[in-house]
Amino acid sequence: MPTRQRRAYWREALSQTFAAADVAVPDEVCSGTIRTSPLSHLQLTTADGSPMRAWRTPQLIAQNENEYVVVNLLGRGVARIEQEAREVYLCPGEFAFCDMARPIHMEFPNPYQTKSLVLPRHALGLSESELRQITASPVRSGMALGGMLSIMLSRLADTAETFPPRTGELLARNVVDLLTVLADEQLGRVSEGTPSGDAVLLLRIRTFIGRHLADPDLTPEVIAKAHHISVRYLHKIFEGEDITVGRWIQSRRLEGCRRDLLRRQSANRTIVAVAHRWGFTSAAHFSRVFRAAYGMSPSEWRNAPRP
Incomplete structure (x- = not known):
C-alpha cells in the first residue's frame, strides 16, 4: 500500500x-x-x-x-x-x-x-x-x-x-x-484438581444450550437426548445451579433480547422479530417474562434514555 x-x-x-x-x-x-x-x-x-x-x-x-x-x-x-x-x-x-x-x-x-x-x-x-x-x-x-x-x-x-x-x-x-x-x-x-464427570457434563450442556437458543424447540427432552442422558438426570445436574433447565434457557434468551433491543442496527426490527430471533414464539409470553425479569416492558426498555 x-x-x-x-x-x-x-x-x-x-x-x-x-x-x-x-x-x-x-x-x-x-x-x-x-x-x-x-x-x-x-x-x-x-x-x-x-x-x-x-x-x-x-x-x-x-x-x-x-x-x-x-x-x-x-x-x-x-x-x-x-x-x-x-x-x-x-x-x-x-x-x-x-x-x-x-x-x-x-x-x-x-x-x-x-x-x-x-x-x-x-x-x-x-x-x-x-x-x-x-x-x-x-x-x-x-x-x-x-x-x-x-x-x-x-x-x-x-x-x-x-x-x-x-x-x-x-x-x-x-x-x-x-x-x-x-x-x-x-x-x-x-x-x-480434575472436575467431576457431572461438572464437565454441565459445561457441555450449557454450551449446547448457548448454541441452540434460537431454536424454539429447545427443551429438556431435546437436551437430554443430545447428551445421551435421561431428563431426570438432566434436572439432577442442574440442582446445584439453583435454577431449573427451563429457567436457564429463558434467562439466556432474555439477555440476548435485551442486548438486541439496544442496538442501533436492530432499530428497524420489531420487538416480536427480536423475540423470535431468540426462540420466543409468543409475543405475550415474551412481554410478560421480560417485565418480570427487568421491571419494564420491552418497548419501555428500548425507548428508555441512555447515559
Whole structure:
C-alpha cells in the first residue's frame, strides 16, 4: 500500500477481522500482517503489527452487531487491556478473554504479535454477569490449564487451515470445552484438581444450550437426548445451579433480547422479530417474562434514555 494509505488500510483490516474500532497508530506504519483461518464455527487469527492503541466505544458497539468473544493470546511484545473497570498487562504466552459487545481499550506499545481465537459469545454457556467477571482477567502461562491452552491456541493458529472439516469440528468442540472449564475455574465454580464427570457434563450442556437458543424447540427432552442422558438426570445436574433447565434457557434468551433491543442496527426490527430471533414464539409470553425479569416492558426498555 502507498505510505499515505497504510494507516487507514490497517485500521479497516483490524476492524473487519475483529470488530469496528477506533485505532491510533504511528505516523509511519511500516508493516503489518493478518492471517485468519476458520476452525468449524470459530476463527483463528494471527496478527503482527506496529505499536498501536485501539478502542471499541459504546457508539461503535451500537452501530455494529458483534456477538463475539476474542481470546487474545500474546505471542510477542507487551499488551495492556482495559475492560469492565479492570486493567491487565500481558506478556508472551499469556492471554485474556475480551468481550467485543462491551467497551474495551487495548494498547500495544511495541511491535507485537497476537494469536486470537474468535468465538460466539454464547459458545461458553455463560450469563452476562459471568462473562463480565472473566473479561480482562489474565490467564498466566504458569497456570496448569492456562499453560496448556496457551500452547494449544498457538498451535491451532499456526495449523488450523490444514485440518479437514470433521477434524476441525472436533478440535473446535474440544477447545471450547477447555475454555469453558477455564472460565468456571476463574468464576470459582470448579475446585482444584480434575472436575467431576457431572461438572464437565454441565459445561457441555450449557454450551449446547448457548448454541441452540434460537431454536424454539429447545427443551429438556431435546437436551437430554443430545447428551445421551435421561431428563431426570438432566434436572439432577442442574440442582446445584439453583435454577431449573427451563429457567436457564429463558434467562439466556432474555439477555440476548435485551442486548438486541439496544442496538442501533436492530432499530428497524420489531420487538416480536427480536423475540423470535431468540426462540420466543409468543409475543405475550415474551412481554410478560421480560417485565418480570427487568421491571419494564420491552418497548419501555428500548425507548428508555441512555447515559
